[in-house]
Amino acid sequence: MKNFYMQLALNEAWKYQFLTYPNPAVGCVILDKNEKILSISAHQKAGEAHAELNAIKEALKNLKSEFNFPKKADDLYHFILKNHQNLLKNATAFVTLEPCNHQGKTPPCAKLLAELGFKKVFISVKDENKIASGGAEFLQKQGIEVEFELLCKQGEKLLKPFLKWQKGSFKLFKLALSLNGSAYGKIVSSEESRTYAHQIRSVIDMLVVGGETIRKDRPLLDSRLVKAKAPHVCIMTRKSLESFDKNIPLFSVPKRQIFTQIPKEAKFLMFEGGENFLKNFKDEMDCFLIFQNSKLNTQNNVKISLELTPMYKGFLGSDTYGIYEL
C-alpha cells in the first residue's frame, strides 16, 4: 500500500502545480498509528503552510474538530507545537519531497514531525537544495525511520517545473481545445479550467501573448475569477505598442506593466494563444498546459506536428486537462 499512499500525495500536489511558484509543488499524506488515513494535503501557495504543516493541521482537525487553528502559517506552526496533545504519536507521513530543515517563511517541517512523535516518514525525492536540505538526516537523528525514493521517478516529474524556474526560467504554453482539436471560435472551457488558468496568471512573472490575438479578441487578461493580481503582459509584435487601440481592456488594468520584449528577470512565463502562436514558440517551451472540453464541432483543428509526453492529466469540471513536456 505504500505506493498507493505516495501516489495520493503526488496527485494532491499536482492539483497545485505552478500555483506554488516560486516554491515547489509538494504533497503529504498522514496515517495514524493504525494506518488509517488522516489527511491528504499539499502546499498550495508560496508564503502559506508547507504540505506537511497543512497535512498535520488537517489530521488534527480530523481527530478533534474543536481545534481553532490560526490562519497564518507561522502562527499555525507554533499553535500546533503547543496544542498537539500527542494526537499524532506514532503516525506515518508520506511526503513527495524531503521535509525542509531550515527557517524560511515558516519554521522547519522536519522539526515539527519530530516534535509530534511521528514514527516513520516516507520520502519520494531528496531535496538537493543546499539551504533547505538535511531534513531526513535530522529525522533519523531523532530516531524516526525514514524511507527514501518511494515512486521517485514520479516525484522527480512533479519537481521539474520548480527545478527549471529555480535554475533560470520556465515557459508554459496554455492552449484550450475542443475534443476534436479546434482552437478557433468560442472554445468554452469549464469554470474550473478557467479558474485554474486565472490562478496561474496571478502567480506568474509575465503573460506572453501575440499582437494578432490582442487586436482580434480585445482581451482583459486578468485574474478576475480568483480576485487576484493581474499579470504583467508582454506583447509579441513587430509593430509598435502605440499602434494598438488603447481601449482594448488589457491596457486599463491597474498596476499592470506592458512589455514588448521579455525582461530577463521574468522566471515564470505563461504563453497564451492559438495555432500560430504555438507554431512560433513551441520549441522554446518547457511545458504545455492543454485544456480540452467535451464537445466536437465543425471547425478546423490546430495543425502542428508535435509529439508531447504527458506528465499529468486531470479533470476540471467537464474538461480534461493535461500537463505535457516535449
Add this chain to the structure above:
Amino acid sequence: MKNFYMQLALNEAWKYQFLTYPNPAVGCVILDKNEKILSISAHQKAGEAHAELNAIKEALKNLKSEFNFPKKADDLYHFILKNHQNLLKNATAFVTLEPCNHQGKTPPCAKLLAELGFKKVFISVKDENKIASGGAEFLQKQGIEVEFELLCKQGEKLLKPFLKWQKGSFKLFKLALSLNGSAYGKIVSSEESRTYAHQIRSVIDMLVVGGETIRKDRPLLDSRLVKAKAPHVCIMTRKSLESFDKNIPLFSVPKRQIFTQIPKEAKFLMFEGGENFLKNFKDEMDCFLIFQNSKLNTQNNVKISLELTPMYKGFLGSDTYGIYEL
C-alpha cells in the same frame, strides 16, 4: 472520509466498465476495524468473483500472505467461509451496488459479509433487480449497520450501461483521436488503450463496422491482445456481402459469424469507425468511448457537431480516454 472510500470503489469499478457484461460493473473497498484500507477491488468479468468476494480475498491476502486461495469463484467463496479466522471481524465495506442476496453463479455476497463479522456496509445504489435484491435487509437483520446512497448519483452513472443492456440493448461507439482531433491516418493508440478495446471486443455480442472501412483498412477485428474470443461482425453496407474481397483478414477468423443486419438478440453492440460512421449512427448511440493520444499532427479533424457529457475519464498509458453520453 466515507465519500473518499466510496470514490475509490467507484473508480476501481470504472476500470472494468463494459468488461463485466452482462453483469454490472461493481467496486468494493474494505477497511479493517481501525479503518486502515485493506483492499480496493472490483468485479472484473461475468462468471468470476463479485466485487465483494474479490475485495475480501485481497483483504485476507493483505493480512496473511500465506493463504493459498482457489481460483474458481465458487471454491473461493467456500474456502473463505471456512478459513477466514475472524480476520475481518468488525471490518467496513464500501460497495457501489447493494450486495447480492441470491445464489447465482456464486453464492450470495450478503451472507459472506455477515458470516465474516463485518460491522458496517456502505452502499451507493440499491439493487432494483428483484432476483438479486434484499442484500441490505439481510445484512441489517444480522445486526450489521447499513448506510445507503453514498455518492449515489455517481453510483447510478456507473450502472447505466448495465441497466440499458438488461432492458434492451446497449450501443457503444468507439473512436480513436489524436490530441488535435484527427481520426485519419495512423492514430496510434497506446498498448493499454488497444488492450482495453480488445477486452471489450471479447465480451460484446456484435462488432458493427462500415463497409467502406473494411475495404480500405482490411482489418482483422479480433481480440488478439487479450488472446480471447473474437467478436461476431455486422457490416453496414448497401452492397452485398459477396462484393467484399474474401481475403480481407476479418473473414478468416474461426467461429466468427458475419451479418449485414443487426440481429435482435444482440444486446451489447460496439460500433467502430471514423467520421462518416459516427455521423450516421451518433444519434442512436448510448455511449461513446473516445481514446485520445498525446500527439498533434497536420491532418484534418473529425468535424461533427456533438456535445457530449463525460461519465468517466481515465488514463491508459500515454492516452486519455473518456466514456461519454449524449
